[in-house]
Amino acid sequence: MYDFIVSLLYYTVQMSTPLLLCCIGGVFVQKAGTMNFALEAGINVGAFSSIVFTVISGSIFAGICSSFIWCLVLNAVFGLFVIKLKANATIVGLSLNMIISAIPPFLLSVFFPSRGFLSALDIIDLASMKVDVPILRSIPFISDIFNNQTRLTYLTFFIIIFLTFVFYKTKFGVYIQVTGENKGAAEAVGINTNFLKWVALAISACTCAMAGMNLSVELTGMFNLNIASARGLICLSAINCGKKRPIQACLFGLLFGFSNALQVCLSKYVDVNTTELFKVIPYITIIIVFLITEIPVSMKNTMRIFREA
Amino acid sequence: MDSKKKYENISSTINVVIPLFLAFLVGAFFALMAGYNPLDVYFQIFAEGFGSFGGIMQSLGFATPLIMTGVATAFAFKSGIWNIGVEGQLYIGAMATALIGGGYFGIAELNLPSYVIIPLALLCGVFFGSLYACIPAAMKAYLGINEVVTTIMLNYAATYFTTYLVKCHFQGSATYDSTEMIMSSAVIQKFNPSYRVTWAIFLAIAIIVIIWFIQSKTKFGYEINAIGRQLEFSEAAGMRVKKKIFIMFLISGAIAGLAGGTEMLGVNKQFTPEFSTNPGLGWQGYYICVLSRQNPIAILIIAIVFGAFRYGSIALQSKIGLPLDLLNIIQGVLILFFSIQYLSPAFVKKVAQRGSADAVQTVEA
Numbered sequence: 001m002y003d004f005i006v007s008l009l010y011y012t013v014q015m016s017t018p019l020l021l022c023c024i025g026g027v028f029v030q031k032a033g034t035m036n037f038a039l040e041a042g043i044n045v046g047a048f049s050s051i052v053f054t055v056i057s058g059s060i061f062a063g064i065c066s067s068f069i070w071c072l073v074l075n076a077v078f079g080l081f082v083i084k085l086k087a088n089a090t091i092v093g094l095s096l097n098m099i100i101s102a103i104p105p106f107l108l109s110v111f112f113p114s115r116g117f118l119s120a121l122d123i124i125d126l127a128s129m130k131v132d133v134p135i136l137r138s139i140p141f142i143s144d145i146f147n148n149q150t151r152l153t154y155l156t157f158f159i160i161i162f163l164t165f166v167f168y169k170t171k172f173g174v175y176i177q178v179t180g181e182n183k184g185a186a187e188a189v190g191i192n193t194n195f196l197k198w199v200a201l202a203i204s205a206c207t208c209a210m211a212g213m214n215l216s217v218e219l220t221g222m223f224n225l226n227i228a229s230a231r232g233l234i235c236l237s238a239i240n241c242g243k244k245r246p247i248q249a250c251l252f253g254l255l256f257g258f259s260n261a262l263q264v265c266l267s268k269y270v271d272v273n274t275t276e277l278f279k280v281i282p283y284i285t286i287i288i289v290f291l292i293t294e295i296p297v298s299m300k301n302t303m304r305i306f307r308e309a
Numbered sequence: 310m311d312s313k314k315k316y317e318n319i320s321s322t323i324n325v326v327i328p329l330f331l332a333f334l335v336g337a338f339f340a341l342m343a344g345y346n347p348l349d350v351y352f353q354i355f356a357e358g359f360g361s362f363g364g365i366m367q368s369l370g371f372a373t374p375l376i377m378t379g380v381a382t383a384f385a386f387k388s389g390i391w392n393i394g395v396e397g398q399l400y401i402g403a404m405a406t407a408l409i410g411g412g413y414f415g416i417a418e419l420n421l422p423s424y425v426i427i428p429l430a431l432l433c434g435v436f437f438g439s440l441y442a443c444i445p446a447a448m449k450a451y452l453g454i455n456e457v458v459t460t461i462m463l464n465y466a467a468t469y470f471t472t473y474l475v476k477c478h479f480q481g482s483a484t485y486d487s488t489e490m491i492m493s494s495a496v497i498q499k500f501n502p503s504y505r506v507t508w509a510i511f512l513a514i515a516i517i518v519i520i521w522f523i524q525s526k527t528k529f530g531y532e533i534n535a536i537g538r539q540l541e542f543s544e545a546a547g548m549r550v551k552k553k554i555f556i557m558f559l560i561s562g563a564i565a566g567l568a569g570g571t572e573m574l575g576v577n578k579q580f581t582p583e584f585s586t587n588p589g590l591g592w593q594g595y596y597i598c599v600l601s602r603q604n605p606i607a608i609l610i611i612a613i614v615f616g617a618f619r620y621g622s623i624a625l626q627s628k629i630g631l632p633l634d635l636l637n638i639i640q641g642v643l644i645l646f647f648s649i650q651y652l653s654p655a656f657v658k659k660v661a662q663r664g665s666a667d668a669v670q671t672v673e674a
Contacts, residue, residue, distance in 0.1 A: 081649065087648035090391065091644065091648040092645060094644075095644040095648070098592065098637065098640070099637075099641035099642060102637035102638045102641060106632050106634035106635055106638060109632045110342070110632065229465070230465055233462065237462070274473070276469055277469070277470070277473040280470055280473075283469075286458075286459075287459060287463070287466075290454050294448075294453070
């Protein structure tokens with residue numbers, strides 16, 4: 001039982017990392033008033049480009065750089081269509097998701113041996129990706145959970161603190177909040193909302209790239225077609241459940257990471273076929289969490305007029 | 310007035326032609342990258358899909374489910390609901406139909422004739438498809454939760470859940486993950502065994518006609534149009550918006566379930582978890598819905614074109630090894646560029662006004 005709980009918590013930390021990264025960056029875009037469905041595409045691009053360029057160049061550093069660059073390019077395209085050309089954000093986001101999910105199998109089947117996955121395990125040493133932290137090593141229970149995680153997991157902790165600080169305590173963050181509350185008012189006092197959206201998209205691109213790298217380079221050392229598996233959309237749900245506030249969004253991100261970990265840990269105790277059923281857990285969790293967070297709001301809502309979600 | 314209409318027509322033509330051109334340009338880039346001649350590729354896809362009687366028959370076969378999923382998405386879209394969950398509802402409907410048609414639950418022993426078992430199986434698919442749509446429908450209508458996120462989540466849940474059902478409870482005699490073959494009495498016949506198209510295409514066309522009738526000739530259709538255009542106004546005018554949205558979602562799910570069912574009984578003849586992947590019939594339905602701007606005739610035409618492209622690409626994939634993913638990229642890019650207005654409405658209005666002013670002047674002169 002102790003082992004189960006420890007491994008559950010260990011996997012929760014591991015599985016939450018990409019979700020938390022994606023959430024904390026996505027909060028800015030969402031708060032600035034753009035529904036960013038392209039988070040999913042961002043994770044995919046981050047994961048794919050980091051592995052591809054690692055394989056091509058033979059160095060992980062090149063993979064990391066390209067991951068950031070391509071994520072920025074992707075979000076620049078999103079921004080170009082949504083902010084500059086005023087297209088519908090949902091259509092743009094969903095079609096970017098579809099394009100991005102079709103490009104890796106195309107490139108893989110043309111240039112690499114297998115259509116479904118690309119392994120960089122001969123360049124990436126998975127064991128070296130996990131860090132043994134001296135301070136954590138000696139604390140009994142904590143070390144089992146937090147020690148031997150990947151670098152980005154530790155970095156995520158600081159990124160969340162930093163970006164939350166930016167969100168609440170800097171001029172930029174406050175401007176973003178104002179834009180989210182009332183765009184017209186923000187423009188009236190002379191805030192350049194479009195510029196804010198661009199910066200928010202850039203932040204989100206960087207965090208998405210890191211989330212993708214965490215999944216591909218650090219955890220598995222390979223890319224497969226299902227690597228994002230709706231994590232971007234899960235983050236979007238977390239952000240919405242957390243009412244677009246960074247800390248709350250991250251807490252929901254943790255919750256969804258927990259449900260992912262639960263699925264992984266429970267799968268060890270049943271036969272292979274039943275694991276398919278457990279894969280439903282994360283998605284059902286989201287639906288239930290939505291219900292729990294939204295029912296009280298709608299009970300309070302006594303007006304008959306619809307409320308925009 | 311005439312010239313205004315003319316400029317609007319020009320504007321909408323430009324809004325279609327430019328995305329098509331750009332999408333094929335991007336596709337050409339990828340084709341070149343893979344070492345194929347893009348013009349040759351496009352010509353061959355077109356020739357395979359439309360070039361021969363057999364090709365057209367195959368294309369219609371691929372188009373049949375697309376028509377239904379397109380209508381399913383578009384019908385909900387008309388009232389401002391994004392039912393991206395057609396994919397999931399299709400899976401659940403297909404599963405239900407495949408189980409009834411495959412003779413599970415002791416249905417095989419009843420020896421029901423075709424005219425009972427086919428409607429029964431399809432109705433089962435319809436029922437479970439709309440039942441699955443109930444979840445996002447209730448959440449959207451009564452709690453105001455964004456339906457795009459919930460429906461996509463439920464898509465994943467449906468895929469995994471049906472995979473689990475196949476693997477653990479309804480594994481057929483085949484060595485791969487699948488249910489039993491459909492009973493011969495439950496099969497929807499093909500026109501000709503060598504082509505993909507079945508009698509279900511008439512069902513698909515009938516659905517288009519029915520939906521067109523509902524949308525343009527009934528009170529319900531008028532109301533959903535109003536809801537799609539101005540939700541607050543419809544609510545204030547006394548329409549039961551929440552109930553209407555709920556019903557819309559259910560109908561959309563029902564059509565999606567039917568699409569899955571006909572695919573099972575006509576083409577696949579057994580449920581396999583991969584029957585609708587890359588990118589999935591429901592997703593293509595969403596493409597068709599966006600491209601057609603929810604016009605029934607346009608849905609029919611675009612679905613057939615998409616079916617032809619799909620068949621052409623599949624044929625090309627087996628012939629010269631060009632990956633099918635190229636088509637998915639082109640379709641995605643097409644939607645992406647389709648989302649923009651190339652001539653700004655203000656510009657169109659200005660030009661149109663100048664045009665009509667000229668017309669007035671010529672009359673005066």
